[in-house]
Amino acid sequence: MSGQSILNQPLLNKGSAFTKRERELFNLCSLLPYQVNTLEEQTNRLQEQYNQLKRPIIKNAFMQNIHDQNETLFYNFILRNLKDILPIIYTPTEGEYIASYSHVFHRPRGVYLNFTESDQLEHVLLEAALQNGMAPKDIDVIVVTDSEEILGIGDQGVGGVAISVTKLVLYTALAGINPARTLPVVLDVGTNNQKLLDDPLYLGWRHERIRGDEYDTFVEQFVDCVRTNFKNAFLHWEDFGVDNARRLLTRYQPAMSTFNDDIQGTGAITLASIMAALKLTDGSMTDQKIVIFGSGTAGIGIADQIRAYLETRCNLSKEEAAKRFWCVDKPGLLTQDLTEGDYVITDQQRVYAHSKGEIKDWKLGNDKQHPQLLDVVKNVKPTVLIGCSTVHGAFTEEIVRAMAEHCDHPIIFPLSNPTRLHEAKPADLFEWTQGKVFVATGSPFDPVEYDGQTYEIAECNNSFVFPGIGLGCIVGRTKHCTDQMIFAAANAISECSPSTKSKDRTKSLLPDINDARHVSAKVATAVVREAIKQGESRRQFEDVQKVVQEFMWEPKYAEYELMQ
Template identity: 45%
Template sequence: MHHDYELDTTRRDATMQIRTRGRAVLANPMTNRGTAFTTAERQELEISGLLPTGVNSMSTQARRTYEQYQSARTPFAKHNYLANLRDRNEILFYRVFADHLEEMMPIIYTPTIGEVIERFSVEYNRPRGVFLSIDRPEQIEQSLREYGLDADDVDLLVATDSEGILGIGDQGIGGIQIAIGKISVYTAAAGIHPRRAIPIVLDTGTDNLGLLNSSFYLGARHPRVRGERYDAFIKAFVEACAAVFPHAMIHWEDFGATNAHRILEAYRDDYCTFNDDIQGTAAVVLAALLAGINASGQQLPEHRVVSFGAGSAGIGIAQLLMDHMVAAGIPREQAQAKFYPIGLQGLYVDDMDDLLDFQRPFARPRSEVAQWGFRPGENISLLDVVREVKPTILIGTSTAGGAFTEEVVKEMHKHCERPIIFPLSNPTARAEANPADLIEWTDGHALIATGSPFDDVDHNEIRHHIAQANNALIFPGIGLGVAACQASRVTDSMISAAAQALAARANTYLPGSSLLPSINELRPVSAQVAIAVAQAAEREGVARRPLTEPLTDIFQRMWMPEYPPIEVI
């Protein structure tokens, strides 16, 4: 339902029918193409006098835009320039983004998006998305409809309550920017049309005192609402989404650890929902782990895993890897015994009172650590665990910068020829280790994936390409696969299929090769992941519209940022 234009957003070759005239054409970022309008189109649309005389090709516009982008001096300024471009000419924005994907990904998404979120209320300009307040739950359905899209127009609803934003925590209403950034990646990577996804912030208040005391803050000015009222708000939101957009997947983003798991478990069996921080992170890390295990020379049952930072992401990774072990034939009890989760209070032990429900299954028996010589109440550190367990895999999701010290890494390497070490925390300053140090401390033997982008490392005449375990390698393909087959749910086997499809694209045979594909390969990667997800959905019986010709069906769904033919109506 577009008042200004009509366009079939499920086809890459559709004609855009424009019914408005004059300045209204240039004011809509989907109909505006600026100097690329031909002379004839300008006359029909009554905009001849509103544009300079010259007519430019899209490629010329893209080159000019990129030169303007380069003149911005800071990442934040570059992001603002691109955001303003998106609000003027959305198709050109995606063309420029697609042309410079690897360069602009850190600007559009992490790590720059963190600063954008923090400064949302101060830098507020043009609203984009849907803002839902816990103080007005009766308006949820109406607010969703006000976005102006019909039931069949939407594939994705990217929603956050902003409590667990990246490594910067509670950011209140500013979290709308992470949803906007996520949708930009869905479009650039998987070709999901930007008008088939809606960014949503669930404003439940904030416990960020800086925001509450700022006169500029635009969110609900009270502490976060929790408990029954919060749960009722989430329930009302999910039910309204199902009523208004019955074929859309709800993508949960950056919820606090406790709520993230509770919400996913509460709704995943009855609604099409996906949590990127839990399932997406786990899937992309599983893909890198499978590639690393393949390169390590050790079989899957031989590996022992230490998860440092066992919150939503850390436990999600452990759960998916454990499920993969079980699927490979390892008994569940034996597989679960290979994981050692470490939090702020040290190694999780089963008699601790403050463990969350999703952490408790991985806690170690008190009898085991007693044999190591530790008594109840003692903090069992990362170094202690490495000495006792002799892990082969070390995963960091702690946001504790530098936690993987030289002593820890060398102790691990003493007992493992090719240690798999993943310092995954964002931003760069919070990464548990620098890849250059890991390469040096292990004499080039470490198999590494990081959460933030790092430069390649040269060591002993070998260039080591550092894999970035960026969720952008996985979630766009999952969303595209779900949309293409109209899956009613997102199952564990669909997530596992996505990870295996991604791992299959890694080439670990050459020394120093990356454990994951490059960001520049996002579109083909997303297509392959989408096919695997849709086929897994069909096997699980949750595909409402199974693919008849997978390659063709997925290809046709992948929108390209090109100006469509125009029909003036």
């Protein structure tokens, strides 16, 4: 390569940072202004430009433009401004971009696998790896989505490719995965979003979503291609619908190193947050009564992860562990005999459905004669309340006060995002519980002032967990991603909790986002050690921590030489 072709490659482009010698070697002298900048000087210029922008969505577009020009500069800027920029490039702003994807589209990024062109699937995937100058065996991580359940905004069709891209940005920024060794993928299997189907500018396949055997065959074709050609890749599933997410994970988990962030990532970070709270109160996980409001992919994923922890680490049976959960969805409490309109309990939800006999003596306060969230809280007297409903304000003052009456330190996590969909404001939770509450949220919130104290609010964000788990599986070249490895990750995060380290409950339950790379290294180290212990790692290391640190890519410019 030389001249403009190098400047057009974001993984290679250094812009004004090309040295005089490099400019001469690669015919760049006429294409760049005279001055040679350092990466730090470039980042300062970028900061000045960024600071002039006001609207989050405009900042998001600006960052995408930099991503498409110069990846080293892009990641250096992110790491300098991690706390401020994460809400811009990820939730909540990314959801706004995805929803308008076909209208703001400028240039493609990612791999588009179209159902109608399934005969080209393998060719397209292999070509995508080669575009980054990588052989398929060199790809470390693939993030794939079918876009059915995106970031609290639902079915977004082909626009979901942006979530695959963004997740890989976080793998690089927060866990040091080399961006050249990543592959973002969208499976375009149609959409049931009528707004998209009616939109003349929609870029995806205008067809209702493929279901059943056709869908399964297409996904299987994709997975077979990954297993055959991308032998070292960690496969990350993202934002699949409730009917497919758990089913696909269960099907392919025994065959490869794979992970579903909405199920396992959300479950792991929620588990880590609960563990941190219990370390402050000397509480036991087996004593918790957990109510989950919103029993879709994320809610049931959280229940599954905590239940598996109770089984493997606390020696409870599956039935005993499941009885600790009370799952509520649109019709109310999930019960074995529940029938309401078109609502059908899934097999995954049924694990947590209680019998009618268990609730026959409950006092109900609604006209439907079926327990709603307030009824569940009053009768169960939970210690943990988790929201994954995307129902704004669902945790009302009456519900929260009812919980606090019977619990010394209620653990309340309104996890729905983006921010406009949260179940409760942290400030209200402190007010309604007289400051007794432990809070973690799905989106960032400012600290809360209550009774002369300032309480930091933990953002229960998967960004703390999936990059480190992926890094650990990649470094260890693990055969699978097991529950025990995920529990090791959750425990590593809880040990990094500022509140537990300082024994100060005004501190956050989770680490500061600026420490994310440090936390990812800790998580990855714990994952590799557990993988070695289980015989899941294809590699053996004496100093795991050192190997993990050395593996992590840093956004620094390399020196270029002419090939001989």
